[in-house]
Amino acid sequence: xxxxxxxxxxxxxxxxxxxxxxxxxxxxxxxxxxxxxxxxxxxxxxxxxxxxxxxxxxxxxxxxxxxxxxxxxxxxxxxxxxxxxxxxxxxxxxxxxxxxxxxxxxxxxxxxxxxxxxxxxxxxxxxxxxxxxxxxxxxxxxxxxxxxxxxxxxxxxxxxxxxxxxxxxxxxxxxxxxxxxxxxxxxxxxxxxxxxxxxxxxxxxxxxxxxxxxxxxxxxxxxxxxxxxxxxxxxxxxxxxxxxxxxxxxxxxxxxxxxxxxxxxxxxxxxxxxxxxxxxxxxxxxxxxxxxxxxxxxxxxxxxxxxxxxxxxxxxxxxxxxxxxxxxxxxxxxxxxxxxxxxxxxxxxxxxxxxxxxxxxxxxxxxxxxxxxxxxxxxxxxxxxxxxxxxxxxxxxxxxxxxxxxxxxxxxxxxxxxxxxxxxxxxxxxxxxxxxxxxxxxxxxxxxxxxxxxxxxxxxxxxxxxxxxxxxxxxxxxxxxxxxxxxxxxxxxxxxxxxxxxxxxxxxxxxxxxxxxxxxxxxxxxxxxxxxxxxxxxxxxxxxxxxxxxxxxxxxxxxxxxxxxxxxxxxxxxxxxxxxxxxxxxxxxxxxxxxxxxxxxxxxxxxxxxxxxxxxxxxxxxxxxxxxxxxxxxxxxxxxxxxxxxxxxxxxxxxxxxxxxxxxxxxxxxxxxxxxxxxxxxxxxxxx
Numbered sequence: 021x022x023x024x025x026x027x028x029x030x031x032x033x034x035x036x037x038x039x040x041x042x043x044x045x046x047x048x049x050x051x052x053x054x055x056x057x058x059x060x061x062x063x064x065x066x067x068x069x070x071x072x073x074x075x076x077x078x079x080x081x082x083x084x085x086x087x088x089x090x091x092x093x094x095x096x097x098x099x100x101x102x103x104x105x106x107x108x109x110x111x112x113x114x115x116x117x118x119x120x121x122x123x124x125x126x127x128x129x130x131x132x133x134x135x136x137x138x139x140x141x142x143x144x145x146x147x148x149x150x151x152x153x154x155x156x157x158x159x160x161x162x163x164x165x166x167x168x169x170x171x172x173x174x175x176x177x178x179x180x181x182x183x184x185x186x187x188x189x190x191x192x193x194x195x196x197x198x199x200x201x202x203x204x205x206x207x208x209x210x211x212x213x214x215x216x217x218x219x220x221x222x223x224x225x226x227x228x229x230x231x232x233x234x235x236x237x238x239x240x241x242x243x244x245x246x247x248x249x250x251x252x253x254x255x256x257x258x259x260x261x262x263x264x265x266x267x268x269x270x271x272x273x274x275x276x277x278x279x280x281x282x283x284x285x286x287x288x289x290x291x292x293x294x295x296x297x298x299x300x301x302x303x304x305x306x307x308x309x310x311x312x313x314x315x316x317x318x319x320x321x322x323x324x325x326x327x328x329x330x331x332x333x334x335x336x337x338x339x340x341x342x343x344x345x346x347x348x349x350x351x352x353x354x355x356x357x358x359x360x361x362x363x364x365x366x367x368x369x370x371x372x373x374x375x376x377x378x379x380x381x382x383x384x385x386x387x388x389x390x391x392x393x394x395x396x397x398x399x400x401x402x403x404x405x406x407x408x409x410x411x412x413x414x415x416x417x418x419x420x421x422x423x424x425x426x427x428x429x430x431x432x433x434x435x436x437x438x439x440x441x442x443x444x445x446x447x448x449x450x451x452x453x454x455x456x457x458x459x460x461x462x463x464x465x466x467x468x469x470x471x472x473x474x475x476x477x478x479x480x481x482x483x484x485x486x487x488x489x490x491x492x493x494x495x496x497x498x499x500x501x502x503x504x505x506x507x508x509x510x511x512x513x514x515x516x517x518x519x520x521x522x523x524x525x526x527x528x529x530x531x532x533x534x535x536x537x538x539x540x541x542x543x544x545x546x547x548x549x550x551x552x553x554x555x556x557x558x559x560x561x562x563x564x565x566x567x568x569x570x571x572x573x574x575x576x577x578x579x580x581x582x583x584x585x586x587x588x589x590x591x592x593x594x595x596x597x598x599x600x601x602x603x604x605x606x607x608x609x610x611x612x613x614x615x616x617x618x619x620x621x622x623x624x625x626x627x628x629x630x631x632x633x634x635x636x637x638x639x640x641x642x643x644x645x646x647x648x649x650x651x652x653x654x655x656x657x658x659x660x661x662x663x664x665x666x667x668x669x670x671x672x673x674x675x676x677x678x679x680x681x682x683x684x685x686x687x688x689x690x691x692x693x694x695x696x697x698x699x700x701x702x703x704x705x706x707x708x
Contacts, residue, residue: 043098050069054255057190062117063088064089069082080093100132102131103129103130110124126148141164142164159180163178175191176189199447200234200235202237203264206242209366215312221369222376224447225301226275226305237251244370245493246493250444268312269315273319280322282305282313284325286327289332295343296327298351299347352379354409358412358413358440359440360419361441371440380412407551408435410436410540427543427577430547433548436542439490449515451515462528462529463569465604471689472693473694477654477655478655479657482662483572484504492666493505493522501684502685503529503671505531509566531687531688534571536573537574538555538556539559544588545575545592553595556599560600586608590705597619604622604688605622605692606625616701617702627660627661
């Protein structure tokens with residue numbers, strides 16, 4: 021809020037300045053074309069502007085093209101008094117492919133004036149123009165309108181002879197939001213593309229530490245499917261201009277001056293790469309394998325560490341203890357990275373760029389108590405992090421379980437922000453949401469209106485698992501039915517533009533809810549009681565900013581999905597009610613859970629059904645119908661959690677097969693009805 025007030029006050033100051041001189045000083049400077057938003061410029065391909073305002077004089081320079089170019093420079097006063105400019109080139113530059121000739125030696129009559137309180141510059145121009153039928157008089161207006169919020173100029177050419185499709189060009193400041201991008205392949209094997217792509221990810225972490233310069237578009241098999249869509253969003257909404265790099269050599273040539281050194285990891289010891297990530301962050305270095313050494317030497321980059329043979333025959337815990345002794349004290353206490361996930365001959369280190377940028381310590385040590393040495397190591401490094409700091413990445417699929425990892429992190433009041441494949445965070449974390457953007461949810465509940473359920477209905481509502489990044493957001497069917505999406509709330513400050521991407525794409529049927537247990541992924545039963553109120557308060561703060569009024573809780577600190585106890589005791593439920601007074605309701609679980617209550621019309625419901633991605637549609641229909649028969653009281657309120665790999669087209673197909681007594685409703689209306697007519701029995705975790 022303070023930031024928005026400062027922006028508003030600075031805008032007032034700027035306006036007070038330029039109203040005196042009749043022109044917005046933000047026009048001053050060099051501007052480059054955003055091609056995707058602009059008319060075609062024929063043979064020249066591009067157009068740039070250089071605008072100089074001094075006292076009452078304006079110099080306007082238009083540069084068409086680059087090596088094959090045309091330059092037009094005019095100086096005039098913004099008092100509507102005409103000036104004469106001699107024509108020195110026959111080219112009609114805006115439409116070079118039209119058979120039109122500017123008469124050399126003749127004159128153009130130019131006049132200009134400020135409009136719209138100095139936010140628009142109108143330049144009128146008249147001259148004789150030769151076409152195949154001889155000379156005719158041409159009159160046109162060049163209209164330059166600045167948008168100080170979006171930091172862009174829209175240049176429109178108005179000609180009486182062109183009433184249709186007026187030419188329009190959109191410009192941004194020359195040195196604003198220029199970056200490079202690369203496409204990565206779906207090959208993350210140590211003997212495949214991992215060495216090259218790990219080098220690129222470490223390079224990304226280094227160069228993006230200075231500014232957002234390098235973005236990756238990941239392959240179709242990547243967990244987070246949104247990298248192509250966010251790429252387009254950054255171009256469209258944030259006026260990024262991207263230049264493609266096609267090889268590791270090209271990337272090195274472009275960014276070598278920002279690299280302080282290189283670390284050689286040993287392909288025979290996979291864990292050496294995880295240690296190399298830590299060194300890369302501390303030393304602003306890149307990680308390579310031995311075959312890339314000549315490329316580094318040729319570029320004049322110095323060796324920082326060589327791990328070839330250093331860890332041969334050593335266990336992971338021996339390697340991590342060595343790395344801890346040498347590097348841990350220099351690393352961040354606000355971010356630590358678990359570079360887990362796949363194991364063996366594969367690694368997919370998507371989040372490594374962010375960890376490198378933040379100088380985080382990297383590990384994939386086990387958090388399973390049975391792995392005593394690694395578990396004690398994990399406890400040690402987590403205990404030294406600041407409370408409420410982030411554990412980025414993910415647990416190792418080989419060593420432990422998700423529930424082990426999140427439970428241990430929660431026991432130190434740390435919040436987990438997965439996964440190991442979370443991409444481009446070093447880039448997107450630096451892009452603020454648009455200055456005029458406000459996070460706005462699609463609320464369906466009308467304040468003051470009563471929502472009375474029909475007495476013979478089975479009400480069903482759908483919630484997507486695993487937050488926005490891993491969900492079906494970019495898959496078929498979104499927007500066709502009411503659907504709730506778990507919001508990765510930390511993105512509000514970690515990657516605001518990325519969260520803006522989701523909010524700005526939402527349809528009226530897309531409804532956002534807060535998750536998961538806290539301001540990040542946590543287990544409330546594992547959190548020390550002294551921290552829980554503050555954690556809930558921080559989650560509420562994020563919910564208020566993101567316009568969320570439903571919150572979801574998940575706790576697997578006491579066992580597995582079905583056989584474990586994921587229910588919550590009454591005192592923890594009361595903490596959520598107390599800490600989130602504006603929430604209209606709460607959800608609990610992942611797979612089905614069994615905690616239910618209601619307080620002042622605000623229900624606390626657990627998921628009654630989990631739709632896995634492997635469940636055949638007809639069997640899912642049979643499951644839901646059977647649930648409705650077992651839960652015979654009407655109305656029956658059924659919350660369905662949908663596994664992220666099920667796209668909405670599939671979900672809709674299942675719902676369409678249900679009997680007419682089933683009624684799909686938006687989650688917020690569902691909760692309002694369940695709160696006024698609770699047909700569920702109150703139940704909490706039984707305390708021993």
